[in-house]
Amino acid sequence: MRRVLTDVVYAVQEWLETFGASQLFLMRILGGCPRALLRPSLIIRQVYASGVLSLAIIGISGLFVGMVLALQGYNSLERFGATESLGVVAALALVRELGPVVTALLFAGRAGTALASEIGLMRATDQLSGMEMMAVDPVRRVVVPRFLGGIISMPLLAAIFSAMGIFGAWMVGVVLLGVDEGSFWSSMRDQVDYREDVLSGVLKSFVFGVAASLLAVFEGYNSIPTAEGVSRATTRTVVLTALSVLILNFMLTAVLLGEV
């Protein structure tokens, strides 16, 4: 019994330590940001790695999520005889929730793992220590551009996801199921608000971008320098990002809606 208790205490202590360390790491990254912005070519390369290479998975997922939304929405709305509202349902769900959240989860799987294992491997092969020997700060040279690249890519990817999703919903709803095209778009435009819906979605995806990128570079940078350590860092990145995105999503939604 006592052993269980000490285990729990240790686990909480370790968790708090990791959390604190990640926040200090974030401070270090932010401190390195102004200098890194002077070398945009490094950031552009990272936007390419985390954004452009994630484009295919984001676009295709968005399309299919939108198509399923239209199918499910049509099926439910038909019971109320309100299929004209299909556009609103699909657009609100995508712009407010599914766009930012699903993009962040896919981003963790596609770009977060790549970041964590890349930095972890640099650590394991002593490239980071080598940089330190040459008086190059690895945080500034390696971590900051990757972090900024992730932050820039996430909101853009989420916007592309939502746009593709609305296109998918249009394809299934209007082209296949025969919802009236005019009411599909006009009801959407009547009900979706620029500030409350679109901007809150962009804000969410930005916050998720910070969380996902930070966790990926943090786990990679602090990975144990062995093959097993790198693989564990990669796994932890996906698990922690998924959890923190979903928790952050609830908190952000509660604040943005102001209803709790």
Added chain:
Amino acid sequence: MRQTRAVEFGTGLFVFMGIVALFFLTTRVTNFDSYQGDKGYTLIARFDNVGTLKERSPVSMSGVTIGRVIDVEFDGDALEAVVRMRINSEYNKIPDDTDASILTQGILGGQYVGLEPGGSEDFFKDSDEIQFTQSALVLEQLISKYLFSQGEDSDGE
């Protein structure tokens, strides 16, 4: 060198696509143009009961949306609801004896302000007040009216 250019090209294309997607979301999906629509004029109407009328509810005339409600307030002195609405400037020939009523669109639809043109030669100007208004119909009040009228009928017999 060639690889760097490919990276730059891809990144440029990606950022461009992202911005196009954001543009699509703001202009096609939302009623963004109504925010820029400061080219319009405001009308005020007082109602006994506005039902579920809210900010951004449409104002329509002959079924065409010509403006939007910008806010709904309760006037504590007159004990009435004050609805302010913004009418697009292109519709500047609305007779000033037009009457406003609160109507419902569809079954699930929200409520909107319907304008019924009058015959006056003068037109509404900015921050004019609509004199003739008709409140929203409240289902419970309708039912109780009906029940009372039934009761009176049976008394008369």
